[in-house]
Amino acid sequence: MASRSYGACVLCQRAVVVKMMCRGMSAASQLQSQVDFLKGEPHRKHPGVTNLKTLRLPDELQTAARSIIHRAQVPRLPDRSRSLTNFLWSRKQAVETLTLRQKAVSLEKELWEKAMEKRGDIDEQLLEDRIRKKVFSELRRTTYHWTPMKYDEELGVVYMAARLAGGYAAVRRAMNEIKKRDLSFAPQSLLDFGSGLGTVVWASHSCWGDTLKEMVCVDSSGPMNILAERLLKGDDERAEPHIKQVYFRQFLPVSPKVQFDLVVAAFTLSELLNVKEREEAVLTLWRKTNSYLVLVENGTKDGHQMLMDARDTLLKKQEKTVYDTRPASVFAPCPHELPCPKLAHEPTTPCNFQQMYQSLPLPGHNDRQTEKFSYLIVTRTEPAQAETEGVDWARLIAPVQCRTRHVHCRMCCPDGQLQHLVVTARKHSRDEYRCARSSDWGDQLPMIRRVEDGVQSDSE
Template structure:
């Protein structure tokens, strides 16, 4: 038979096919052994995870978008519908803006210092232009100018006054957002101290009774006594209506809730959980806030929770309260256990944000569904600041070398690394780039699954990972 040479193309194709088959088989065997190896030798999980998934690690305290308890929402809608408040959406907007832009009242000492400084400046200018003017006339003129300037430039703090109609407006504006902030703050205790089962609650400045609802959603019927204190009789009546579903004959949804207009007098009466939410901003001066905080701490047997708007003013007020309880000594000590910061700070030192040239508030956020009213979006975000103090020492990490830092900004997720702005246990603010190679796979995955407000474990600090120190 004549020789018929095979085509070059055909020969190369068959060889390529043979190589591909061999490669596929080899790859299959390799993958099989890799799979067997993974099954036979699973990577050990870090101790700090305590058996949890990375997305549910112990430092995660953020909550999904919150809804008001159904009974509370239905009662609020019933009351709002029955009240028929004129121009409700516009009044809700004004109240919201008023509360968010609110500042602390200017202290008398500060006002006097400002007045003396301004008077001195005006006298110096007058002396340079002095003619034949009568000194008494000049003094009167300068004094009037000082008073006029102080009135023009000084923030005029006014207290909120509640009647039945104003209470309904406030409820429409703040019920859902206030509930979301308190619920998120209380979740920190529930997550980090699962053995805590409070039997008594004191809510100072209880308003709509939001704290009682948020506490009940965390710990259910463990409470045997909930004391709600608010100086406004109208607000106490409104809070009781909410508990009864806007039906006077009905049983309250949460039992053992008692409304008072004054704090219990005896300093020996203590409560497992004491809360003051958006209350310090309603006190007219620093001395009043300090006395209130000390009184509340005396009545605390386990945890004191303070919550305010996420503004510079809210931050300053809570940092003042923090310093009062952590640094100052009481004249009469009824409970010798000192105050320790439980959250959000990861240390007991001064807030590093206060040392920055441009002070920004250390605030956090919680998404929530507002009341279904005209002008309300389906989802809103509550920015708030909170402080939790404990009678017990903060728990030590079970694993040697593990420290927990607080995320103070949203996490930026990038390919194989994440950017984390954190408040660290050494009292410094750090912008850390976390990678699996330098911080371990578990730490990296925890950081990637965390967000603003959560805590993240930091096994070790690597100098080249620190982009900059915000405290410098």
């Protein structure tokens, strides 16, 4: 009898568990039926997927680049291109004058205090000279020495071998965010500030083709402009450019009333001397923006910081003379306009993303490489992505970890917080779970409802 009673209890418990699971699944399916964010798309192509597969340079661009590099016969090209890549990646912001002065004053005060502790008979003038020399010596030793990059034809070819494919991949990935989410956007004009080899022109042409009727490339380096033109013509001066209506300038158009549908500055802010110059450049570019402003930098702490400074400038700073009253709003990658939570956590880590690409087929180059970059897209228009009631879109800021029947997602959420969400089919809707398994670092993830269980702070 006891065994029968025990068996009956076990069966009852199992029945209760099954019933609760069914209730949970029915609730999730009911929620799923009420919220349709897929818009008829399969889960692997849900509206938040903006990542691209391994990118390859357009055939015409790759052929022209190989021809130019072959003709140039640059000595030790593989080693020099590798060194230039490492140098550009490790490059930091120039130290601000005020910061340098504060550091010098602090160091001088510290040295004087140490000298006074000895209390010996010291010639004050001699001591002052010694301390001044020591301060200068210490500042020279510990301060990053920023110098502007000056490209001649040979260094331009080295840059082409080192950065053409990676730069194209980063810009193409950033532009795909606009192309995927704003289907109605068909730009007719483009401004590329700090155009370099013209990768922005090629990337925008890959996205929108012949809708672009005017493309203005601005770069202060004459040799780089010449190389960019040679790339467009397939390294044949007599040939017609592969992409037409491209105009090269060394200075920005003067009139503040001239606007472009798409304005891009890729790896350019890091070439400006200080915060003031970067702020002025960002405001100037924004004045010339009719729809979207795209900023791309290296995926380093400094690159991310420069983009966040630009974001704050556009969202908070008021200009004296306003020619276009439409306000700035962040389009990507941030799902909010609050302070960046990445900068609030210690140790600080950059918000960056990655894109796989095929490098130029040159000696010493790996076939496939990964470009790690940070980007910011600001728009004057209302967000084009249709807002589904009850759905928030968070940005995946780390690789998605798929496990058995659950997925680990680290996200930046619309409330301005970082979250570690464990997505399961039982706790969440089936659609949300399958979307999570189909998403990756850099994509947007639909959040149908806030789930307290399984949510952890990244600071833990």
